[in-house]
Every structure is written in structure tokens, then in C-alpha cells.
Amino acid sequence: MFHALVAIKQVPDTTNIRIDPVTGNLVREGVPAxxxxxxxxxxxxxxxxxxxxxxxxxxxxxxxxxxxxTIREAIELGADRGILVSDRKFAGAxxxxxxxxxAEVIRAIHEQDPLDLIFFGKQAIDGDTAxxxxxxxxxxxxxxxxxxxxxRAVDLDDAxxxxxxxxxxWTEVVETPLPALLTCEKDIAEIPFxxxxxxxxxxxxEPEVWTMDGPITFDTEMIGVRGSPTxxxxxxxxPLPEPGEKISAREEGIEAALAFTFKKAQEAGVLQTxxxxxx
Amino acid sequence: MNNERIAxxxxxxxxxxxxxxxxxxxxxxxLKVALIERGQKxxxxxxxxxxxxxxxxxxxxxxxxxxxxxxERPVTxxxxxxxxxxxxxxxxxxxxxxxxxxxxxxxxxxxxxxLWWAEQAQAAGAFxxxxxxxxxxxxxxxxxxxxxxxxxxxRPQGEVYAPVVIICEGVNNILTxxxxxxxxxLEPAQMALAFKKVISLPMETINARFGLADxxxxxxxxxxxxxxxxxxxxxxxxxxxxxxxxxxxxxxDTLAEYRLRPYDILQRYLDxxxxxxxxxxxxxxxxxxxxxxxxGYRAMPKLCTDGAMVAGDAAAMVNALHWEGTxxxxxxGKLAGExxxxxxxxxxxxxxxxxxxxxxxxxxxxxxxxxxxxGFSRFLETHPQFMDVYPxxxxxALGQFFTAYGKPKKELFKGMLGSLTNxxxxxxxxxxxxxxxxxxxxx
Numbered sequence: 022m023f024h025a026l027v028a029i030k031q032v033p034d035t036t037n038i039r040i041d042p043v044t045g046n047l048v049r050e051g052v053p054a055x056x057x058x059x060x061x062x063x064x065x066x067x068x069x070x071x072x073x074x075x076x077x078x079x080x081x082x083x084x085x086x087x088x089x090x091t092i093r094e095a096i097e098l099g100a101d102r103g104i105l106v107s108d109r110k111f112a113g114a115x116x117x118x119x120x121x122x123x124a125e126v127i128r129a130i131h132e133q134d135p136l137d138l139i140f141f142g143k144q145a146i147d148g149d150t151a152x153x154x155x156x157x158x159x160x161x162x163x164x165x166x167x168x169x170x171x172x173r174a175v176d177l178d179d180a181x182x183x184x185x186x187x188x189x190x191w192t193e194v195v196e197t198p199l200p201a202l203l204t205c206e207k208d209i210a211e212i213p214f215x216x217x218x219x220x221x222x223x224x225x226x227e228p229e230v231w232t233m234d235g236p237i238t239f240d241t242e243m244i245g246v247r248g249s250p251t252x253x254x255x256x257x258x259x260p261l262p263e264p265g266e267k268i269s270a271r272e273e274g275i276e277a278a279l280a281f282t283f284k285k286a287q288e289a290g291v292l293q294t295x296x297x298x299x300x
Numbered sequence: 301m302n303n304e305r306i307a308x309x310x311x312x313x314x315x316x317x318x319x320x321x322x323x324x325x326x327x328x329x330x331l332k333v334a335l336i337e338r339g340q341k342x343x344x345x346x347x348x349x350x351x352x353x354x355x356x357x358x359x360x361x362x363x364x365x366x367x368x369x370x371x372e373r374p375v376t377x378x379x380x381x382x383x384x385x386x387x388x389x390x391x392x393x394x395x396x397x398x399x400x401x402x403x404x405x406x407x408x409x410x411x412x413x414x415l416w417w418a419e420q421a422q423a424a425g426a427f428x429x430x431x432x433x434x435x436x437x438x439x440x441x442x443x444x445x446x447x448x449x450x451x452x453x454x455r456p457q458g459e460v461y462a463p464v465v466i467i468c469e470g471v472n473n474i475l476t477x478x479x480x481x482x483x484x485x486l487e488p489a490q491m492a493l494a495f496k497k498v499i500s501l502p503m504e505t506i507n508a509r510f511g512l513a514d515x516x517x518x519x520x521x522x523x524x525x526x527x528x529x530x531x532x533x534x535x536x537x538x539x540x541x542x543x544x545x546x547x548x549x550x551x552x553d554t555l556a557e558y559r560l561r562p563y564d565i566l567q568r569y570l571d572x573x574x575x576x577x578x579x580x581x582x583x584x585x586x587x588x589x590x591x592x593x594x595x596g597y598r599a600m601p602k603l604c605t606d607g608a609m610v611a612g613d614a615a616a617m618v619n620a621l622h623w624e625g626t627x628x629x630x631x632x633g634k635l636a637g638e639x640x641x642x643x644x645x646x647x648x649x650x651x652x653x654x655x656x657x658x659x660x661x662x663x664x665x666x667x668x669x670x671x672x673x674x675g676f677s678r679f680l681e682t683h684p685q686f687m688d689v690y691p692x693x694x695x696x697a698l699g700q701f702f703t704a705y706g707k708p709k710k711e712l713f714k715g716m717l718g719s720l721t722n723x724x725x726x727x728x729x730x731x732x733x734x735x736x737x738x739x740x741x742x743x
Contacts (some may be wrong), residue, residue, distance in 0.1 A: 053340070216456040217306060220429065 024066040029060040031091040032147040045256035056091045059142025067140050067211035068099035078103040097215045099225035108232040110245050118248035120156025129237045139202040154204035164197040170208040170213040211220025308334040310640050313434045313464040314344035317626050318612030318633035319468035320418045323426035325637030330631035338433035343414025347535045347590035351375050351405040351520045365402050370412035372540035373518025374403030383525035385694030386584045388574035407538045409517045448607035463649045464640045465608045471548050471591045473614040482601035488553035490595025495562045496547025499582035505544045509578050515541050525691025527569050579622040594620040597674035604654035609636040635660040693720045
């Protein structure tokens with residue numbers, strides 16, 4: 022039976038976010054917490070294939086207890102089982118420590134109930150690193166397809182998956198053996214409007230909480246602040262770029278506008294040679 | 301996928317003040333209650349000035365102060381401000397009744413308060429289903445006129461069954477209409493559009509500008525006069541902990557008739573020389589608005605039918621003059637919940653038992669007040685002088701009273717009176733006062 026795992030993260034809704042002008046920190050107060058949108062689309066893809074192949078979907082998240090609402094949301098969207106990995110000792114983890122913890126959790130789940138596909142969002146909208154998915158794949162020694170935009174086929178008998186991935190220039194079609202890990206773009210699947218029975222089930226769902234006390238063990242050197250070599254030196258908002266000078270070709274005439282532009286470009290040293298008759 | 305019916309003992313549509321109250325009462329009475337809310341969270345769709353009266357809260361949750369309600373400040377000063385063209389006369393009261401502990405009213409924000417209020421219903425055992433809109437009813441025998449036995453939501457496989465449904469859908473009463481409890485759409489002439497800005501200021505600045513001792517003191521005022529361009533409407537100011545809610549309500553048909561944009565009127569009000577200094581330097585946190593059903597008693601729908609009742613804004617339970625509505629919603633929700641309990645204990649959900657809800661409403665203040673104030677909804681419209689002549693007169697007269705002109709006082713008083721009689725004859729002014737009293741007293 023098909024078994025997919027989706028790693029999800031709760032993030033502040035960055036469309037609503039403000040930055041404290043003094044500290045440069047995100048003002049989280051009053052900002053709604055949502056499931057990272059890329060993760061939500063990845064989950065939707067996992068659920069789509071679960072329905073096609075009559076399988077099941079497990080979701081995993083690492084974070085404080087408040088992440089339970091996001092796990093419930095995953096259940097609402099069609100996940101069958103939700104695990105929250107939560108312990109104060111995990112706090113302060115950077116992408117290195119986070120991918121270690123998630124890899125250990127996924128390994129344990131895989132041993133218990135073998136996984137075919139592991140889904141990540143391509144990145145989280147708060148950190149934007151796109152490092153945790155690849156970090157987990159390397160630790161699990163698993164093939165990874167990043168920036169996946171579509172799953173063409175899953176063949177459980179041959180244990181292969183065919184995935185389209187977006188690059189800057191074209192779309193690649195990749196076939197890879199299962200189990201494999203995908204990091205997903207939003208195109209991977211539309212987020213469905215959940216049926217009422219799924220919503221009701223999610224509202225009553227109590228996720229499993231995995232901690233340092235079990236069911237698996239973690240190397241204390243690899244987790245939390247100790248396992249995180251990243252040091253945030255300073256946070257801030259980049260200054261807005263100065264708006265460029267504008268010249269209206271309609272008012273000044275094309276000739277004048279061009280002359281002005283070339284003059285500026287020359288002054289800035291970006292224009293080496295001039296071809297044609299502009300003065 | 302299981303095909304089992306989703307069934308409860310009762311369904312409440314809308315987790316606002318009425319809905320959560322109804323759910324709370326029924327859950328405490330041992331019913332399995334589904335509280336269905338279309339917003340992300342309870343309160344997400346709700347908005348008011350505003351302050352909430354505690355008598356209604358205490359009625360359902362006597363120990364409410366121990367449950368950490370998200371109040372901003374108690375109302376310790378209340379009254380009217382009369383805004384003239386460039387002046388302001390304040391008539392407010394503090395102390396006495398307003399010193400009651402806990403206060404009679406608290407200033408709050410609905411997004412916070414309604415969430416807390418729904419949590420009280422959940423704590424009593426009601427099952428909250430958010431992010432789900434009820435779009436229609438399930439009727440007995442699949443009929444169009446049979447008793448209500450459930451609701452249809454906007455989700456796939458979205459039917460929910462229960463022998464009794466309490467509709468607390470808010471001002472936009474589509475379901476109430478669908479059920480035939482009212483046979484017309486919302487009328488702009490019976491709707492006020494209230495809109496406000498929430499402007500953040502340091503707590504100390506608010507205390508200093510509004511003359512409040514500390515954040516355990518709060519101001520709630522109705523502002524009459526040069527707020528609404530002389531159109532039927534009233535302004536308001538509420539001090540939150542570290543922000544000010546300031547805005548106004550204007551009848552919807554007036555806005556449409558004069559093609560006015562709410563934010564233009566609001567900005568004009570906020571730029572008034574007596575108002576601008578109060579909010580100077582503040583940062584805009586929020587701008588929003590909401591319809592208020594101010595049609596009063598005459599605009600109310602039928603309140604019940606077989607298997608269903610209506611409470612709150614959907615039933616036009618608003619007393620516009622006294623800014624009452626939230627308290628009516630809570631009490632009406634409670635009474636509807638009690639009626640549902642009675643129906644369950646009798647095993648009878650027909651209109652006959654549901655109409656006990658109306659009896660309960662008539663015994664309390666809600667229907668009494670709504671009947672008494674039935675004439676008020678059109679009063680301001682027919683008496684525009686309350687929006688310009690009188691507020692200007694009060695400002696002018698007091699201004700003259702406290703100015704030493706070096707003239708005999710008799711002349712001065714004559715002039716003051718003249719400033720009124722020029723615009724509104726004495727007999728007419730007296731008539732206005734009588735008319736005001738009539739509309740308030742329900743004569």
C-alpha cells in the first residue's frame with residue numbers, strides 16, 4: 022500500500038507581517054499562523070496520490086505545541102496520521118539541526134511502515150532557505166527531486182516515480198527509484214476544499230507528540246542550539262532602492278528622452294560604446 | 301470514506317455573540333451542539349464600535365472576570381460630544397454608576413472578544429466547526445416547507461442533521477430569508493453602515509489626551525453634529541488600551557443617495573479641529589466597517605418556525621440610540637437555547653414549542669425595548685436638525701456664555717436664543733424635543 026510522508030511547518034502569514042523598525046524582528050503578535058503554503062500544496066499532492074493508489078499519508082512537523090493546529094489542518098486536508106516532534110531541547114534549531122531531527126523521525130517511521138514518497142515544500146516562506154528537504158534526503162541517502170511541479174506517474178510495482186521539475190530554463194522530466202524525496206512548488210497540486218467529515222475528524226484529532234523522551238532517541242549534540250552552527254548576527258530590513266529618475270518621452274519628446282538616458286548611462290559608466298546617431 | 305450521517309442534537313449557525321450564547325446554554329443542558337462558523341475563527345467576520353455590556357455576559361458566565369476576557373478598558377466615562385463646525389461641547393458622566401465593579405460595560409475588539417466568547421461555549425461542550433458556511437436547510441420529507449431537520453454547508457458531503465437549528469447568521473440574513481421568516485431582502489433604509497479606524501497610540505498618550513487616570517479607565521462617547529455632514533448618523537469614540545476606535549454610522553440609503561464614500565466622511569471627521577489633536581501621531585492599525593440592522597421592531601423577521609429560531613442581528617435586535625445589540629444578541633441566543641432544551645425535553649420541535657422563544661423574549665427587555673423604540677429608526681432621518689442646528693447651537697451658546705463681551709447679559713442671552721430661533725423656531729424646537737421623547741418612549 023502506498024505510504025507518503027509530508028513534512029510541514031507552521032509559519033506566520035507573511036502577507037500580513039510587519040517588521041519592528043527598531044529590532045528588525047518580525048512582529049508576530051496578531052499575525053495569523055498558517056501552514057507553509059508550499060507544504061500545503063505538497064500535502065495536497067500526497068493526498069491526491071493516496072486517493073489514486075488507495076494509500077495513506079503521514080505528516081510530521083517539528084515545533085512548539087501551537088503547531089498542533091497546523092497538524093490538524095493537515096488532517097483536514099486528508100492526512101491520516103500526524104506527528105508533532107516537540108521538545109524544548111529542540112528550540113533554536115537551524116536548518117542543520119532541523120534536518121537531523123526530521124531525518125531521524127522519518128527513518129523511524131520508514132522502518133515501522135515503509136515510505137514510498139516523502140514530500141517537502143520547496144522552502145518555508147519565513148526562512149526561505151530551501152535547505153531542510155535536501156538536508157533530510159542526504160541523511161536518508163535517498164534520491165531527491167527539487168522544485169517538483171508535477172508527478173506524472175507512481176509505479177509501486179517497479180518502485181519508480183516520474184516527476185517534472187522546474188528549472189530556470191525548462192522543465193525536466195525525472196524518473197527516480199522509490200523511496201524518493203520531493204521538494205514541491207505550488208503547481209504540484211491544488212489545495213482542495215476539504216469535505217465536512219474530514220474537517221470534523223481533524224477538529225477531534227489528537228496528534229502523536231514525539232519528544233526527547235521517546236519513542237526514538239536523538240543525539241543531544243545534534244539538536245537545538247548546540248546542533249546549530251548558524252549564528253544570526255543581525256536582522257534588518259534592506260533599504261528601499263532609490264527610485265530612478267523619470268523622463269516622459271511624451272512630454273519631452275523621444276529624442277530628448279533618449280539623449281537623457283544615454284547621458285545618464287555614460288555617466289554611470291555602464292555604456293562603453295554608442296552606436297547610431299543619438300547625441 | 302464513511303457515509304454515516306453527521307448528526308447533532310442542535311445546530312447553531314454562526315459563532316457570534318448570539319450563536320455562542322445559544323450553544324453554551326444547550327451544551328450545558330446536555331445537548332450535542334454543532335456551532336458552525338464561516339470565518340477562520342469566531343469573531344473573524346464581526347465588527348463593532350465598541351463596548352459590550354456585562355449584564356448579558358454575567359447572565360451566562362457569572363465568573364467571567366476570572367476567565368480572562370479580552371477587555372481593553374472598562375467604560376468609566378460615557379456620554380455625548382456635540383461637534384460644531386469648529387468646536388466641541390462634551391457632555392459626559394463619570395463616577396456613580398460608572399464606578400461599578402466590575403464595570404457595566406467594557407471596551408473591546410470583536411475579533412478578540414467573540415473568540416473568547418466561543419471558547420466559553422466550547423468549554424461547556426459545544427463543538428465548533430469553523431471555516432464552514434451554512435448555505436441552506438435540510439427540510440423534512442425533502443420538502444420546501446417541511447420542518448427544518450438540518451443544514452447544508454458549502455463543503456463536500458456537507459450535510460449536518462439536528463432536530464433544531466438556531467440561526468445567528470448576522471446582519472446579512474440570507475438563511476432567514478431562505479426559510480421564509482422574512483419575505484424581503486435587506487433594505488438600505490433599514491441599514492446603517494458603521495465604519496471606524498483603530499489608531500494606535502501609547503497608553504500614556506491616550507490617558508493624557510482623554511483625561512483618563514490609567515488604563516483601568518476608559519471613555520465611550522456618542523458624537524453628534526458635524527460628524528456626518530448633517531446626514532442621519534452618529535459618531536463614536538472608544539479608548540482601547542493602546543489604541544482608539546473612532547468612527548461613525550450612517551444610514552446606508554443616505555450614503556447611496558448622496559454617493560458618499562465612507563472613508564471620505566470618516567476622514568473629514570478625523571480632520572475636524574477638535575478631533576485631529578486627539579489622534580495626532582497615531583498609527584493606523586485597522587480600518588473596517590459593518591452593516592448594522594437599525595430597522596428596529598418593524599424590520600424584525602418572524603422569529604421561529606418548525607425546527608428553527610433566529611437571534612441577534614439576523615433578527616434586527618438592535619437599539620440604535622443606546623448602542624445596544626450585542627447584549628440583546630447574547631440574551632436572545634440564551635433564550636433560544638433554553639427553548640431548544642425545552643423542545644428536546646418535550647420531544648416536540650414544532651413551531652408551537654419554538655414560539656416559547658418569542659414568549660421568553662417578550663418577558664425580558666429585548667422585545668419590550670424594541671417595541672418601545674420602534675419609531676426611532678427613522679427619527680434622525682426626519683429630524684436632521686439633530687445633526688447640525690442643535691449641536692452648533694450648543695457650541696455657539698456655551699461659547700458665548702463663557703465669553704466676556706462687555707455687553708449687558710440680557711442682550712447676550714437674547715442673541716444666543718436668536719442663534720437658535722433663526723434656524724429653528726422655538727415652537728418647532730419644542731416640537732423636536734417632544735418628537736425625540738416620543739420616539740424614545742414609544743408613545
